[in-house]
Amino acid sequence: MSSVIKVDIPEKSYEITVAPGSLDQLGAKMAGLKLGKKVLLVSNPMIFKHYGERAIASLQNAGFEVVHYNLPPGERYKTLNSIQKIYDVALENRLERSSTMVALGGGVVGDMTGFAAATWLRGINVVQVPTSLLAMVDSSVGGKTGVNHPQGKNLIGAFHQPSLVLIDPEVLKTLPAREFRAGMAEVIKYGVIWDAELFTQLERSKHLDQLRYVKSDLINYILTHSCQAKADVVSKDEKESGLRAILNYGHTIGHAVESLTNYRLFKHGEAVGIGMVAAGEIAVKLGLWQQTDTERQNTIIKKAGLPTQLPADLDIAELIDALQLDKKVKSGKVRFVLPTQIGEVKVTDEVPTDTINQVLAEMKT
Known part of the structure; x- marks a missing residue:
């Protein structure tokens, strides 16, 4: 059973797709949005081990040029220092304003990838592919992005709506x-x-x-x-x-x-x-x-x-x-x-x- 939910925002409406097995359709879905060919997929080692190659294969089969970067897992790494490392990869691979960052992971990966996309070249595309229940129902939708300050959670951030949210319930099987x-x-x-x-x-x-x-x-x-x-x-x-x-x-x-x-x-x-x-x-x-x-x-x-x-x-x-x-x-x-x-x-x-x-x-x- 699949569902499509519309997030109707005047300047940037987008769809949330909820469908079992949809991870393998990531590339096709993104190709339909007419996004640029360069993609930076951001994940963490555990999630990438389970789903990274499938996501990359789907993107490459749709004609995208893909590089990836794995963030350390955990809320304590949700910092500006981690964002700097995403910027470094974006610069090294010459991401352009038409390029896309894909967040493959839970809320921490989604928030940081979204913030990096919001601020790289003053804003490039981001696609959210949440792999945790929390990210699926909450943090991947709505465009809130950010990192923590030592004295408070999510004090540094920006609103940056995704171009697509792709939810595959089957990936919950590997969720602790x-x-x-x-x-x-x-x-x-x-x-x-x-x-x-x-x-x-x-x-x-x-x-x-x-x-x-x-x-x-x-x-x-x-x-x-x-x-x-x-x-x-x-x-x-x-x-x-x-x-x-x-x-x-x-x-x-x-x-x-x-x-x-x-x-x-x-x-x-x-x-x-x-x-x-x-x-x-x-x-x-x-x-x-x-x-x-x-x-x-x-x-x-x-x-x-x-x-x-x-x-x-x-x-x-x-x-x-x-x-x-x-x-x-x-x-x-x-x-x-x-x-x-x-x-x-x-x-x-x-x-x-x-x-x-x-x-x-x-x-x-």
């Missing part, structure tokens, strides 16, 4: 179980903020923590509905001037947790799971949604095998301070995305610090 669980956090997010039916489907499933226990039709449903939700929001608000801020549900506290633990203790999705639990509890204390709804949300988060509590040794005061470095801070006030009912949220900067403190203290193990 922990990475699958981390990606499920973003799926749950869409259910809470936008798609109540998706939330219901997640509730009905007995297992969400390992791919082998999730039926293929549910995987396809998850991918298409999550991408559709992201496409709907991005089409209405490309650069986070309003509505798009709701996509940060769970991320405000999640990013702070990642930063304070030096991106080593938690996967991004695991931190988002913690952040969603915190946002739900804050919303309950502020009278925005029901205790029963936050319990429903937390049950799904646990079913996905995601953490719901903070480490005992995490300093709450430091966590509160880290929130001030969030990109969404406006006039010194931290903006939170808080749920009001399943499928709907609101953005507010009127969350008392005492409430945040109380919730975080209650969440420590």
